[in-house]
Amino acid sequence: MKNKRPWLDIPEESDFSLQNLPYGIFCRPSSIPVLGVAIGNYIIDMNMACQKGVFQDFPLDQNVFERSTLNDFIAMGRPYWTYIRTVLQEQLCNRDSTLAQWASLILVKQAEVHMLLPIQVGDYTDFYSSQEHALAVGKLFRPHQPLMPNWKHLPVAYHGRASSIISSHSPVRRPWGQVLSDESAEPIYTPTRELDYELELAFVVGKDSELGQPITSEEAEAYIFGVLLFNDWSARDLQRWEYQPLGPFTSKNFASSISPWVVTLDALEAFRSPPVKQFPKPLEYLEDPTRRGFDIELSVSLRPKNGSWYPLARTNSSYLYWTISQQLAHHTVSGCNLKIGDLLATGTISGPTKGMEGCLLEATAGGKEPVLLDDVHSRHYLEDGDEILIKGYCQGPSGRIGFGNLQTRILPAHT
Amino acid sequence: MKNKRPWLDIPEESDFSLQNLPYGIFCRPSSIPVLGVAIGNYIIDMNMACQKGVFQDFPLDQNVFERSTLNDFIAMGRPYWTYIRTVLQEQLCNRDSTLAQWASLILVKQAEVHMLLPIQVGDYTDFYSSQEHALAVGKLFRPHQPLMPNWKHLPVAYHGRASSIISSHSPVRRPWGQVLSDESAEPIYTPTRELDYELELAFVVGKDSELGQPITSEEAEAYIFGVLLFNDWSARDLQRWEYQPLGPFTSKNFASSISPWVVTLDALEAFRSPPVKQFPKPLEYLEDPTRRGFDIELSVSLRPKNGSWYPLARTNSSYLYWTISQQLAHHTVSGCNLKIGDLLATGTISGPTKGMEGCLLEATAGGKEPVLLDDVHSRHYLEDGDEILIKGYCQGPSGRIGFGNLQTRILPAHT
Numbered sequence: 001m002k003n004k005r006p007w008l009d010i011p012e013e014s015d016f017s018l019q020n021l022p023y024g025i026f027c028r029p030s031s032i033p034v035l036g037v038a039i040g041n042y043i044i045d046m047n048m049a050c051q052k053g054v055f056q057d058f059p060l061d062q063n064v065f066e067r068s069t070l071n072d073f074i075a076m077g078r079p080y081w082t083y084i085r086t087v088l089q090e091q092l093c094n095r096d097s098t099l100a101q102w103a104s105l106i107l108v109k110q111a112e113v114h115m116l117l118p119i120q121v122g123d124y125t126d127f128y129s130s131q132e133h134a135l136a137v138g139k140l141f142r143p144h145q146p147l148m149p150n151w152k153h154l155p156v157a158y159h160g161r162a163s164s165i166i167s168s169h170s171p172v173r174r175p176w177g178q179v180l181s182d183e184s185a186e187p188i189y190t191p192t193r194e195l196d197y198e199l200e201l202a203f204v205v206g207k208d209s210e211l212g213q214p215i216t217s218e219e220a221e222a223y224i225f226g227v228l229l230f231n232d233w234s235a236r237d238l239q240r241w242e243y244q245p246l247g248p249f250t251s252k253n254f255a256s257s258i259s260p261w262v263v264t265l266d267a268l269e270a271f272r273s274p275p276v277k278q279f280p281k282p283l284e285y286l287e288d289p290t291r292r293g294f295d296i297e298l299s300v301s302l303r304p305k306n307g308s309w310y311p312l313a314r315t316n317s318s319y320l321y322w323t324i325s326q327q328l329a330h331h332t333v334s335g336c337n338l339k340i341g342d343l344l345a346t347g348t349i350s351g352p353t354k355g356m357e358g359c360l361l362e363a364t365a366g367g368k369e370p371v372l373l374d375d376v377h378s379r380h381y382l383e384d385g386d387e388i389l390i391k392g393y394c395q396g397p398s399g400r401i402g403f404g405n406l407q408t409r410i411l412p413a414h415t
Numbered sequence: 416m417k418n419k420r421p422w423l424d425i426p427e428e429s430d431f432s433l434q435n436l437p438y439g440i441f442c443r444p445s446s447i448p449v450l451g452v453a454i455g456n457y458i459i460d461m462n463m464a465c466q467k468g469v470f471q472d473f474p475l476d477q478n479v480f481e482r483s484t485l486n487d488f489i490a491m492g493r494p495y496w497t498y499i500r501t502v503l504q505e506q507l508c509n510r511d512s513t514l515a516q517w518a519s520l521i522l523v524k525q526a527e528v529h530m531l532l533p534i535q536v537g538d539y540t541d542f543y544s545s546q547e548h549a550l551a552v553g554k555l556f557r558p559h560q561p562l563m564p565n566w567k568h569l570p571v572a573y574h575g576r577a578s579s580i581i582s583s584h585s586p587v588r589r590p591w592g593q594v595l596s597d598e599s600a601e602p603i604y605t606p607t608r609e610l611d612y613e614l615e616l617a618f619v620v621g622k623d624s625e626l627g628q629p630i631t632s633e634e635a636e637a638y639i640f641g642v643l644l645f646n647d648w649s650a651r652d653l654q655r656w657e658y659q660p661l662g663p664f665t666s667k668n669f670a671s672s673i674s675p676w677v678v679t680l681d682a683l684e685a686f687r688s689p690p691v692k693q694f695p696k697p698l699e700y701l702e703d704p705t706r707r708g709f710d711i712e713l714s715v716s717l718r719p720k721n722g723s724w725y726p727l728a729r730t731n732s733s734y735l736y737w738t739i740s741q742q743l744a745h746h747t748v749s750g751c752n753l754k755i756g757d758l759l760a761t762g763t764i765s766g767p768t769k770g771m772e773g774c775l776l777e778a779t780a781g782g783k784e785p786v787l788l789d790d791v792h793s794r795h796y797l798e799d800g801d802e803i804l805i806k807g808y809c810q811g812p813s814g815r816i817g818f819g820n821l822q823t824r825i826l827p828a829h830t
Binding site: 411 | 569664752
């Protein structure tokens with residue numbers, strides 16, 4: 001495949017090279033949702049492609065492409081995913097293919113459609129797998145003990161809220177809640193003054209597992225379909241007051257945003273990163289002889305209302321201490337079952353140097369040192385009207401493997 | 416209705432009096448799941464009742480009763496729930512009714528069918544609303560600060576795991592996990608040695624709410640369909656090691672059991688309890704001028720393998736500090752949305768005196784003082800083969816409003 005060139009023009013800076021082929025759900029104006037695959041500036045209408053015979057060599061249930069989520073397609077399993085990927089790559093490079101012949105019907109301009117939430121999420125789990133982030137936040141919340149004694153022995157995580165997972169371009173309203181302000185001994189009811197984003201990745205479960213049956217770290221990746229960009233919105237003042245002893249609740253459950261495109265593990269396979277040194281050595285069930293991370297460049301930018309974009313941070317998922325295989329092995333160690341569409345998010349991804357902080361809490365040292373956008377603008381936390389853009393990509397020799405834009409605007413609190 | 420007597424014989428000690436009429440999903444041998452309503456020793460086959468014209472005065476979608484969960488029926492809304500309740504109570508007291516006429520087809524013996532998980536749970540939230548329990552457990556986990564400063568200001572909660580919610584009579588396998596044993600500085604990988612039950616109630620959400628729109632405590636009960644018995648299985652040694660700083664994870668997500676029957680709020684309306692004194696006064700969004708609890712008698716019993724039943728504890732839901740209205744108002748304060756079938760559990764329900772502990776952690780003072788079952792048997796925590804039975808009922812003048820049995824056996828850990 002590597003020497004072949006697509007007959008379709010793919011801009012060099014596009015997230016959607018021939019090696020990517022991520023999945024999403026799109027909607028034409030006044031039409032029903034359809035499963036699509038991104039390529040360059042286009043989307044392959046998978047339902048139309050199927051109708052026209054692009055996938056004729058394999059018994060595909062056509063209706064699986066005329067759905068409002070990817071779940072049923074994912075449930076068809078890895079042989080189908082691989083078949084689809086192979087056929088699309090082949091036909092996108094063959095001017096005589098069925099896909100090329102019906103291109104005017106099958107290819108849809110991305111600019112002309114609306115992207116929907118790609119996954120129906122059953123359960124969503126948020127890990128805490130960046131050591132740099134855990135240390136920086138720990139210093140702010142618990143100066144006497146930044147990194148808990150358990151942190152290097154297991155991938156710490158909490159169960160998040162699935163109902164409030166929203167698509168890119170769905171706005172987030174500044175939440176109200178309880179805050180213990182410094183001036184008073186009693187909590188107050190107020191819109192959050194410390195609204196923050198969290199730059200994360202989320203792995204999408206591709207296969208059901210059985211209740212009571214742990215998954216080993218070796219077999220863990222067989223349970224993963226792909227990866228999304230993830231923004232776990234957080235109200236830091238609510239969080240500080242409520243999180244003891246059972247973890248964050250209203251400070252996190254008001255919204256989490258996911259990217260429109262799910263990039264498959266197949267596409268990311270060429271962009272694995274060497275294992276991060278783990279000391280002490282984790283227990284055997286967390287050991288993974290082939291342990292590897294992912295080398296995904298990540299960035300977050302902010303645009304004030306009526307302003308222009310300012311870069312806030314750049315980081316990389318290869319800094320993560322715990323891998324998805326370890327997270328999944330730990331998640332199921334006690335027998336918890338996974339279902340197709342469940343999300344396992346990494347937690348905020350930070351890096352070892354300044355400018356690599358995956359959230360404002362960390363970048364501003366707990367709201368004490370503002371992040372300067374330019375001579376005029378700065379931020380302690382997010383302001384109404386701000387937009388946050390998260391991007392991620394791997395740069396290959398024949399193009400990018402990217403996730404598209406995860407972009408969200410902040411609405412003012414209800415009065 | 417109160418003066419009318421049903422033509423059906425209902426044993427005095429039955430959970431399922433004419434005033435109850437709880438909903439569940441049952442299955443005849445080799446048949447498909449059907450929605451049922453319990454009455455005495457019988458179940459009303461709602462699909463058959465509908466086919467025979469019992470509900471002819473209201474436009475009911477018949478298929479809503481031929482489902483494997485209650486969710487679609489619940490989605491029909493309160494006017495339907497009320498209509499169904501009224502019709503059933505009326506026809507169960509009228510020997511000339513359609514229901515009486517077709518009784519041999521519509522009524523199914525409970526002993527002849529299998530009960531299934533009644534609800535498809537989207538998200539499950541576990542509160543921590545018993546002050547007696549929070550204090551007792553807090554003393555064990557954090558002797559220096561048993562009740563956190565936030566506890567009396569907000570109903571503390573964490574997001575639980577929905578995928579591992581199981582029906583009554585589904586066994587629970589003793590989980591493996593990480594434990595920091597007292598003898599060593601390093602954690603070990605072991606089957607839990609501190610397996611525990613948690614006696615709880617769970618409220619079933621009956622109406623979707625909108626993302627970004629808090630629900631007030633006054634309107635909260637309009638979002639509740641009914642109540643279940645709930646057992647939030649816990650591995651205390653895993654919990655102690657993992658829970659800081661983000662809350663319980665593998666120690667809880669391996670299983671939670673729910674009762675086969677959902678008792679409606681309509682049925683419980685006659686069994687409301689006076690408000691528990693709350694000091695300090697909660698913030699305005701948590702205030703509820705009509706604040707009331709529920710007077711539900713609760714019990715938990717244990718049966719060792721090949722043994723007989725021993726009572727472990729008796730308590731009552733009226734001891735709970737926070738009400739469902741306050742829990743729901745707090746859950747949505749930051750804008751989190753609720754979906755039909757979501758569960759809001761109370762947390763372990765304990766009471767003010769000895770013998771009212773809702774879990775073994777509390778009853779054994781952290782595993783230090785065994786609970787004596789008789790001269791031979793005692794328990795620190797649960798043993799393989801043990802069965803736990805949770806029951807709950809309200810005793811009315813014309814019979815009981817009960818939940819049926821929530822019964823679970825412990826399987827040994829995988830080797």
